[in-house]
Amino acid sequence: MTDPRLDEAKAISARETVDRLGIVGLKAGGGELIGPCPLCGGRDRFAINLRSHAFLCRRCDIRGGDNIALVMAVLGCDFRAALTWLCGDAPAQIDPGELARRRQRAEERARRDRAAQDRYRERAIADARAIWARSRPGAQGVVRAYLTARGIAPGALPSIPPALRFLTDHPYVKKIGGALVTVHRGPCMTAGVLNPAGEITAVHQTWVDPEPPHGKARIAWQGEALPAKLVRGSKKGGAIRLVTPDDAEVLVMGEGIETTLSALAADAVPGAAYWAGVDLGNMAGRAQRGPGLRYAGLPDMSDAEAFVPPPWVRRLIFIQDGDSDPRATRHKLECGLRRAMALRPGLRGQIVQAGQGVDLNDVLAGRGADEPGQDGAGDR
Numbered sequence: 001m002t003d004p005r006l007d008e009a010k011a012i013s014a015r016e017t018v019d020r021l022g023i024v025g026l027k028a029g030g031g032e033l034i035g036p037c038p039l040c041g042g043r044d045r046f047a048i049n050l051r052s053h054a055f056l057c058r059r060c061d062i063r064g065g066d067n068i069a070l071v072m073a074v075l076g077c078d079f080r081a082a083l084t085w086l087c088g089d090a091p092a093q094i095d096p097g098e099l100a101r102r103r104q105r106a107e108e109r110a111r112r113d114r115a116a117q118d119r120y121r122e123r124a125i126a127d128a129r130a131i132w133a134r135s136r137p138g139a140q141g142v143v144r145a146y147l148t149a150r151g152i153a154p155g156a157l158p159s160i161p162p163a164l165r166f167l168t169d170h171p172y173v174k175k176i177g178g179a180l181v182t183v184h185r186g187p188c189m190t191a192g193v194l195n196p197a198g199e200i201t202a203v204h205q206t207w208v209d210p211e212p213p214h215g216k217a218r219i220a221w222q223g224e225a226l227p228a229k230l231v232r233g234s235k236k237g238g239a240i241r242l243v244t245p246d247d248a249e250v251l252v253m254g255e256g257i258e259t260t261l262s263a264l265a266a267d268a269v270p271g272a273a274y275w276a277g278v279d280l281g282n283m284a285g286r287a288q289r290g291p292g293l294r295y296a297g298l299p300d301m302s303d304a305e306a307f308v309p310p311p312w313v314r315r316l317i318f319i320q321d322g323d324s325d326p327r328a329t330r331h332k333l334e335c336g337l338r339r340a341m342a343l344r345p346g347l348r349g350q351i352v353q354a355g356q357g358v359d360l361n362d363v364l365a366g367r368g369a370d371e372p373g374q375d376g377a378g379d380r
């Protein structure tokens, strides 16, 4: 006959078992608790599934499929002792002194990690500001040549936004094998990324081919192609503010500078502001995770660093670029719009396609336009 305590032991939640074992510093994510291993201390090596209770450490290789196996691994005891520990008349607790020591070690580790991240971020922002200060404003030169090559003719965009500058001989530096290597240098379009307070916190760099027609530079290192665009600094919550009319109530935002400028050049929404969101992750912020939520477009509102439009925005229009995974892109854009609608009551969100041959004006007039939140998610 099987021990009735078996079912009881397996029914204990993963969180409770972990707490009673004194395993500290775990964070929830993707249906798992992840963090320092209780045995080897390896950072972010240990994971336990909240539903199945399967656990493993990728360093010391403890692994198993249920609470009893976890207790056996952590306390180094046999099956019977683990069962008694979990479901005995007086369930055992780990030594309080040891528990306190573990908590303290985990807190110290977290403090050191945060301090290192802060230092890295400050250095990156200082770099970004130095690059921006060196960059030259200018309606002609590198910026005009590049934009023309990308199909934005001078006639359609008579004045170049001051958010765009250039450098004629800018190094492309990449960390390779722990050392900084200049893999390329040449003309570069720079764009200031402003945080919500209007301060430069990052600079977006696009290296430009010095040869006509001056498209994106082809950059490679040992045969491997590298992206012609790099961001230096902290872009979180920021945007490249291309045009912001004083009385604007609509904000049109694409991921890239070119997409957003194309919409501006087409005068898609007269009187609107046009900002580039730098990348989809920044426009979307963190998404809610869990079963069935992969493409649900629901924002994790605890993300305090995602982009949020300023209070004057009454209508936020995200431009969806044609790309390889439209479903994932749409999910991200919907996350961003729902976040904005939740934080700015009365704001309306909209996604428009920037597909080939699609006139943005037509889309905004109704054809192909689509609004999330028809289930009321954002309208409350």
Ligand SMILES: [Zn+2]
Binding pocket: 037, 038, 039, 040, 041, 042, 045, 046, 057, 058, 059, 060, 061, 062
């Ligand atoms: Zn381990």
